[in-house]
Amino acid sequence: MNADNHARPLPTTIPEYLEQLRAALAGADPAMIQDALYDAEEYLRSELAEQAGKTEAEVIAGVAGSYGAPEEVAEIYRETEVTVNRALRAPGMRITPAAVAAAAAAPAGPTLPPPAAAPQRSLVARFFGVVLDPHTYGALFYMLLSLATGTFFFTWVVTGLSLSVSLLILIIGIPILLLFLGSVRVLSLVEGRIIETMLGVRMPRRPAYTDKSQGWLARIGAMFADGRTWLTMLYFLLMLPLGVAYFTIATTLLSLSLALMFAPLGDLLFDHPAGIWIDGVNVATAFWVWPVSVAVGALLLFGTLHLARGIGKLHGAMAKHLLVRL
Amino acid sequence: MSDLDAQLRKFQKELSSGTVSLALLAVLAKASEPLYGYLIAKELERVGEGVLSGKQSALYPVLRNLEGAGLLESHVEPSVSGPPRRYYRINDDGRAALRQWIAAWDATRNSLQYVLEGIH
Numbered sequence: 401m402n403a404d405n406h407a408r409p410l411p412t413t414i415p416e417y418l419e420q421l422r423a424a425l426a427g428a429d430p431a432m433i434q435d436a437l438y439d440a441e442e443y444l445r446s447e448l449a450e451q452a453g454k455t456e457a458e459v460i461a462g463v464a465g466s467y468g469a470p471e472e473v474a475e476i477y478r479e480t481e482v483t484v485n486r487a488l489r490a491p492g493m494r495i496t497p498a499a500v501a502a503a504a505a506a507p508a509g510p511t512l513p514p515p516a517a518a519p520q521r522s523l524v525a526r527f528f529g530v531v532l533d534p535h536t537y538g539a540l541f542y543m544l545l546s547l548a549t550g551t552f553f554f555t556w557v558v559t560g561l562s563l564s565v566s567l568l569i570l571i572i573g574i575p576i577l578l579l580f581l582g583s584v585r586v587l588s589l590v591e592g593r594i595i596e597t598m599l600g601v602r603m604p605r606r607p608a609y610t611d612k613s614q615g616w617l618a619r620i621g622a623m624f625a626d627g628r629t630w631l632t633m634l635y636f637l638l639m640l641p642l643g644v645a646y647f648t649i650a651t652t653l654l655s656l657s658l659a660l661m662f663a664p665l666g667d668l669l670f671d672h673p674a675g676i677w678i679d680g681v682n683v684a685t686a687f688w689v690w691p692v693s694v695a696v697g698a699l700l701l702f703g704t705l706h707l708a709r710g711i712g713k714l715h716g717a718m719a720k721h722l723l724v725r726l
Numbered sequence: 727m728s729d730l731d732a733q734l735r736k737f738q739k740e741l742s743s744g745t746v747s748l749a750l751l752a753v754l755a756k757a758s759e760p761l762y763g764y765l766i767a768k769e770l771e772r773v774g775e776g777v778l779s780g781k782q783s784a785l786y787p788v789l790r791n792l793e794g795a796g797l798l799e800s801h802v803e804p805s806v807s808g809p810p811r812r813y814y815r816i817n818d819d820g821r822a823a824l825r826q827w828i829a830a831w832d833a834t835r836n837s838l839q840y841v842l843e844g845i846h
Contacts, residue, residue: 446764
């Protein structure tokens with residue numbers, strides 16, 4: 401472990417250090433890499449400001465002892481992430497404060513016992529077990545919410561882009577464009593928090609790393625050259641049709657399945673003429689239709705929950721590709 | 727030789743896994759104002775010996791986990807020297823947890839001391 405840690409020469413500038421850290425973390429969760437780079441830069445910049453008079457190379461040489469060389473830092477973050485994932489995302493396990501506290505108390509991990517292997521459950525148990533998965537309801541709620549957020553994101557991007565591009569003819573278009581690009585980054589973080597809370601997909605908690613040593617012109621240039629800026633906008637544009645589709649799917653299937661399940665109640669309890677009309681013909685005139693209707697409704701409800709969870713997973717994967725691609 | 731070293735490192739890592747959270751909570755409980763990661767690391771470095779003098783990059787994920795567990799609160803402030811800093815403050819849940827953890831630590835330390843007595 402220690403021999404190959406120092407195989408590479410120590411970096412002499414902060415961007416080099418961060419680049420080595422990024423390389424050492426290659427293949428890890430992109431959201432975790434973003435957090436690790438952010439933490440490291442905060443520490444390095446603070447240390448540099450604290451030790452005025454020393455060169456960047458001297459400060460980094462000192463930091464390798466206290467904060468850790470890039471390879472050591474990478475190893476620490478990998479280990480911590482494994483521990484947290486184990487505590488937070490074990491299959492079928494609820495996120496309890498105790499589990500989170502256990503993860504917080506055991507950053508190095510090896511003392512935590514591995515989670516007991518999930519017992520093989522039957523197909524039926526797995527089908528109905530979807531009601532116990534908190535991510536199901538998170539995804540369902542996300543589908544309903546996405547109509548509002550999707551409309552907002554779409555409007556924001558279309559308005560911001562057309563306003564700033566058309567005003568570029570005048571000089572005031574430039575600050576408006578920059579403000580708009582900055583706002584897209586903030587919104588991307590916000591959407592990341594929503595997705596992580598509701599869909600359980602790890603998203604960055606810190607803004608993307610930017611090289612602070614360059615001038616502001618170079619940094620603005622980097623923002624335009626950064627594919628993530630454009631992919632984020634693409635994601636926001638996609639959110640309108642997706643949000644409408646998600647909302648429609650969720651409300652249609654939920655109301656259909658609930659109506660099928662509770663129609664007999666309306667017929668029995670409230671003396672309200674309930675029926676199942678297809679093309680104006682009531683097909684539910686016979687009494688035996690009602691148990692079938694309840695069963696079909698229940699199956700449809702569980703199917704809807706499965707569909708919601710699946711859409712949540714797909715959407716989480718898509719958001720990860722478009723919002724945190726490195 | 728290197729075998730002994732590796733075992734010592736493994737022991738230190740296991741020892742630090744619980745104590746680092748305790749130390750972080752304690753530092754924040756004593757602080758009169760919110761602190762950001764670098765200041766907390768330096769505070770530990772000033773007093774830290776043994777396992778607490780480990781690599782300071784390990785502190786950041788622990789801070790984030792403690793916040794996730796609801797024991798700390800944080801806010802972001804811009805800084806002149808680098809990226810915006812995340813300032814951490816202990817909340818009431820954190821203080822309650824800290825009291826319990828201190829009791830557990832005291833009990834552990836006392837019994838360890840008793841067990842280790844007389845070995846030189």
